[in-house]
Structure formats: C-alpha cells, structure tokens
Amino acid sequence: MSRPPLNPEKSVAGIALDPQTLERVIPESKRPDGTFRKQIKIRPGFTPQEDVRRFRGTKQAQMDTNALPKGHVIGWTPPPTSTAASGSNGTKALSKSAKKNAKRKEKREKEKPDTVPDNWDEEEDEEKPSSNASAKKGTGTSENASSTPAESSSDASKTANALAAEIEKLDVK
Template sequence: MSSNISSAGITTDATTGERYIPSSLRADGSKRREIRVRPGYKPPEDVELYKNRAAAAWKTRGKGGVPGAEPMSSEDDKSAQAASTASSNKNAKRREAKRKAKEAEGSEATSEKKGADSDNWRTPATQKNEQLGEDHVDLEAEKEKKARNLKKKLRQARDLRDKRNEGEVLLPEQLEKLIKIPELVRQLESLGFDSNGDKKEEASQEKA
C-alpha cells in the first residue's frame, strides 16, 4: 500500500517505509521504470520554504487595524476624514499666505532696485564728467603700456638687424623678429608714437 506522494512525485510505502518514484508512461507509449530513492534524500521540490512571521505581518500592515483596538464605525470614519480635510485645508491656507508674503517681498526688492537704477540715471553732470575723465586716463595709460611693449620688441629686432649686418648668423626665430619690424612701427604710429617709441606731439615740439 502506497501513500504520502510528495511534490516531487516521490511515493512512500506505508508498510515498508521505502521511497520511490513509480513507473509511468512516456508520450511515445514506452514505460519508465520505477526509481528507488535513497533514504534521507530530499529533492528541492519537497523543501519547505521558510516563512518569516514579521515579514508577513509587515506585508499585511494597515489591513487589520491596530491589534486589540475596536473597529471604527462608519460615523467615526466620517469624522476622521472631516478632521483630516480641515487640517489639510488649514495647511493649504498657510502655504498660500507664505507664498503671497514672498511675492510681496520680491516686488519690494524689485521696486528698490528700479529706484536705485533711476538714481544712477540721474547722476549729476559733474560726476559723469569725472567718470569720462577717468576712462580717458585709463585709455591713455593702456596705450602707453602697449607702446612700451612695442618699443621694447622694436629695439630687440633692430639689435638683431645690426648683428646680422655685422655678419653674425641668426636663428630662424630671430629672423622672424626682423621681419616684424615694419609691423611694429605701424602699430606704434597707430597709437600716436613715432618709430622710436616717442609721442609724435612731443617729438615735433623738440624739433621746433
């Protein structure tokens, strides 16, 4: 007599306690032979899965209510929903009031900035003239600085030209500096300086 068929299809003989897989028919009509299962062997299909009670309780949380508490009636549910709705409306009103306050602060800051810009637009003529004078001085200083750099390069290039005229052999990069002599002179003239790096006005006064 056989009983206790497991999930893996293993049958246990109730009389002898032997375990085996009974014979069966294949799709082509052939017969599979009976397979004996050694004592103590347990296939994966027959291994029971471990069930964690805490995990199962966590999955079903909120469905059964608070343990030991009485179930809420429909009237209690309605009152709780009304209270939550009132609190949410109150919070919404607070958020709206904060948003309006921020907008008001932003508009005041914008108006103050516009007022400051308008004050700057109404700068006195004397202050504007002083600013123009400072810009002119800065421009002149920048021109003189650039002229000094050009004058230095021009002096170096002319020294190399003199060395070449004396028979000295120059390097390729030194020859490139010689080629740039006319360009350096042209840049000095565009800044208002002569080929020696002096201002044209001062040079003309010295000649006179």
C-alpha cells in the first residue's frame, strides 16, 4: 500500500481528500501562536461558496473550449518547420514557372533599396530626376559590364562626390 501524499491537493476553500478515510476534510493547520487547529470533516455533497464555479451555458462552454489563445492573430500561420524548408532547398525539383518566379523575386529583392531615407521631403524632390537617371543606368548595364577599369573608377569617384554632397546637406548650420 502506498503512502498518502504529504501535501494533498486542495480546493480553493482548502478542502482536501483524506487519504486514510477517503473523506473530504479541511486538514489541521498551525496557528501563528503555535497551537494547532483540529481537522474539520466536510459533509458529502457540500460545496463551499469559494468552490462554486460560475455557471456557463452549453453554448458558452463550447465557445470557451473553441476560443483562440490570448494574443493569437486570426489568419496567421506559423512559419514552416525546418524540415519543410530543407525539403524546398533542392531535394524537390522546381517547375519552370516556379524557377521563373524565384528569379523574379531575387531580382525584385536586389532592386529594393536597403535603407530608409532620413528626410522624406528631400527624397521625393530628388526622386524624379534620379528615376530617369536610374532608367538610363538600367539600359547601360550591359555597357557597364564591358567597361574598362578606368571607367569604373570614374563611376566610383562620381558616387563618392554624390555621397559628399549628401553629407554636406545633412550638416547642421
């Protein structure tokens, strides 16, 4: 026969099940002055006010069981597990359209600017002329690839000068 637990589980009111007699009791406890309170037996079927649960209808109880956890966003799905990610890295062959879409996505990510401008007003004013310049640069990419090292160094000095001009604009006067 096993021994009774040292600390039997208690209800909110402090009622526990006596392991020897299997009756519901409030176990004896020690008062601050050192004396002990007697163990109190609880009548069968009695439920103290502290243990009475709030009434929930069947529909309400069903809604409580189906409720989403706190902080859950509707429609959000967790990211795929590592096994699914490793499966798409190359073990599974991609179709032609999937390969095409992947290339398009990579191209869009390369074209996307990495930084956020410090001053949005200045950026909008500069955006109009630079969009034409970027369109010209886009057409000259094949020429850029075949350019000589001297031309690429002049491009680097142009970007350095442009960067210096940007820094001068940011100086506080």
